[in-house]
Amino acid sequence: MRLTDFSDLREIIDDNAETHPSDQAQQANSDCYKEISVGSTQPSGLQTHRRTALQVLFAAAVLFTASAGSQWLAARSDEGDAAALGVLPRPRDMSAETLDAAGTEFAARVETLWNTQTAVEERRRALTELQTLTTALPADGPQATLRQRLLRRLSLLSATMDAAAVANLQTSSTDYSAQLQSDAATLVAALNTTPNGRLWVDYLALNGLTQPADSETPAKLSTFLARISAMDEMSAEQQGFLLSSEVQDLKAAAESALYHSRTFASDDEARQELQLQLDHLLRGLLQNEATPAVAAADRARNAWRAIRARFPAAADGLRPVLNEYYLNNNLHITLSETLIARLISNSRTESGKVADTILGAWVTGTQTTSAQITVDVIPSPNTASFALKLNGNTKSSTVAQKSPATVWTSGDHYFQVQKNVVFDGSKIALSASAFDVDTNSRTTGFRTRYDDMPLFGGIARNMAEQKIADSKAQSDAETARRMRRDIVPKFDQEVGGRFTGINDDLQKTLTALKAKNAAPDNISARSSGSHIAVSSRTIGSGRLGGSTQPVLPLPDEGGALQIHESVLNNALDALRLHGKVVPDDQLTAELEKALSELLQREVKLSKPADPTAAPADAQATAAPAEPADAADEPEKSTAFIFSKADPLRVRFDNGELTLLIQAGIRQEGKADLPVHTIVVPIAISLADSKVVMTPRPVRVLSAPITVANQLRKVIGRRIKARESDAVMQLQSDPEKQVSVTITRIELNDGWLTTEFR
Secondary structure, eight states: OOOOOOHHHHHHHHHHHHHSOOHHHHHHHHHHHHHOOOOOOOOOOOOOOOOOHHHHHHHHHHHTTOOOOGGGSSOOTTHHHHHHTTBOOOOGGGSHHHHHHHOHHHHHHHHHHHBTTSOHHHHHHHHHHHHHHHHTSOSSSTTHHHHHHHHHHHHHHHHHHHHHTOSOOOOOOOOHHHHHHHHHHHHHHHHHTSTTHHHHHHHTTGGGGSSOOOTTHHHHHHHHHHHHHOOTTSOHHHHHHHTSHHHHHHHHHHHHHHHHTOOOSSHHHHHHHHHHHHHHHHHHHHHHHHSOOHHHHHHHHHHHHHHHHHOHHHHHHHHHHHHHHTSBOOEEEEEEHHHHHHHHOEEEEEEEEEEEEETTEEEEEEEEEEEEEEEEEEOBSSSEEEEEEEEEEEEEEEEEEETTEEEEEEEEEEEEEEEEEEEOSSOEEEOOOEEEEEOOEEEEEEEETTTTOTTTHHHHHHHHHHHHHHTHHHHHHHHHHHHHHHHHHHHHHHHHHHHHHHHHHHHHHHHHHHHTTOSOSEEEEEEOSSEEEEEEEOOTTTOOOBOSOOOOOOOSSSEEEEEEHHHHHHHHHTTOOTTOEEEGGGHHHHHHHHHHHHHTSOOOOSOOOOTTSOOHHHHHHHSOOOOOOTTOOOOOOEEEEEOSSOOEEEEEETTEEEEEEEEEEEETTSOOEEEEEEEEEEEEEEETTEEEEEEOOOEEETOOHHHHHHHHHHHHTTOOOEEEESEEEEEEETTEEEEEEEEEEEEETTEEEEEEO
8 A cells, every 4th residue: 555645644633632632642643743754756647649538538437348318317406405304315217207107106106105204104005006016017118127227216115114113123243343353453564564654553543443342442433433534634645545445444344343332222212223224225325326426325335334233133134135236246247158269269280390219119200280279168156167178180190110110100199188267256277187189090001121031021020010019009108198298288388378367467457456445345257058257246345336237138159248337436436536636638648547557557548649640730721620600719728627526427328328527627717617517428329330429418417507508618529429340359369369349239227238249
């Protein structure tokens, strides 16, 4: 972990000393001053090609997705007032108009169910009626999406209402304090070996968390959690450390331990707390569906930890629904055996001379070996497994000389080498190679030095012929041994080297993602007789995951990628655009730098200059300029002022990728435009073997008309319709590229599904 520039942290420690001026705290602060060192190196600038800012933002988004409906992207404008009145957050895809289109019976019942101040009996009745009505909606067609969304939300509401009524209010038997001590000790040990790390140990009061639990533990936990939350006055780098996976995992353990320690004076008080946490959970989940936000997700995860730690009986009823719809895997990759074979299969033919001593005979001649690698997927419920098979044939023509005979032999040997490849979700393992050969040697002629002797020639030939027949088994065994010696090590070296490199790259990338709190916390794999599939979940300790993946027929010849918007949003947070002011012409370099660091490989979002393109002045001479719009003014130097919270989000729905940019604009010679939510819908479709991206009208939420118009004008200048080739090149090894063509793109209910073959 990287800790630099602690000048601001000194002020924070000073503030803490004034708030808690104990002798021990003052001494700790004095020690901190001795350790503070300031100085962070700034990376050198990256060479960029100027590109419009929105194109860059869009490219950053689709980078993670292989290449929603704009009307419901924002929470209702009256959400603040509605929350005070007990009305749950409701995405605009559940507006009265949308519900009426499905049936006039829906809207009134939804209003009843979503109002938490309505009597429980009346809400349950509305829930039961809505479940019946929703189940009756067609599972395909225009109402299919509304059906699946309603069923998801009704399942959530039903589970929370049942959880609120559980009879058992006992706390969990899990020992959260042991996990807390272990996580705290791990973080302290890491910080103690990091320059200036003791600052964080003291500021976060970590030493108090490594001790066995006692009566002071709840107060220590509260102090730690309060300091974790006080990040507004810190630098971006310091905030980045507090958002690292190590600190956030400890935060989650502290929250669980604190809730586990809660005691209540009566069952009524405990039930009130349970209802409060259920309300936080429900509002956080529904608000995140309305507008994806870190605060909403963190609110839901915090409440879920509280319920699990303090009210396990209630958690048992909630768990299936949450795991299915809100904490599920958010990335799925499926590859057919045919595509894997295209990526891996290879064939070659090698010819050479033979000159060796075999079974005491000097053997010379020629041989030609042809071999091809094939793939056979192996069924496995918990690993992605397939067999690599090297099938080959060696033809030889040799002469063996051993006094007193010379033997001419023709060989036609068939062999197979098999090595199983197994991915268990963390690494690729290779089995030992199994070798099998079918040797077929035929003697095409022989002679002895006695052939010209009338008396002994026939006897010598008969003896030589018998000797050749008797030694055939031994000769075939020696042939098989030598073929194994020559073929298997070379096969092992080539295959092992390729997959060792893949393992190294995978671990390097996962380590970098973990440092940014963006690594998958779970990766699972499986294989059938014809396909392999890998799924992952990236949610960290404070984010949400995917819902049930859309049903997708298994691709016969190609593959499919299904990615939920949550995995992309969680990754976008790791770019750390929060609160940054980024000049328009530097945004490309900022994103390239962040993505390259995140993925541990060079990422280029800008297109290289076309060497065949005419110079700009030549283009200006060749093509007359278009008449300028009288309403337009010359473009000013522009910078984006990103929000400190949720600077960039995406939604997938109704065939659109929608960028939600929380930013203001700074232009030379003008007053700054304040931060607002800028909604940029981009329709994505396939047409004529092209991926077509068509921008829709830009909207600005909750902004005065004049400000909204200015923001739309600036953004509108920077986003244009684009199309790219649907054919992609996959690099399977340094010498081989495989072309795949995107055949389907769907964006719906938070999922982007891409098929290719």
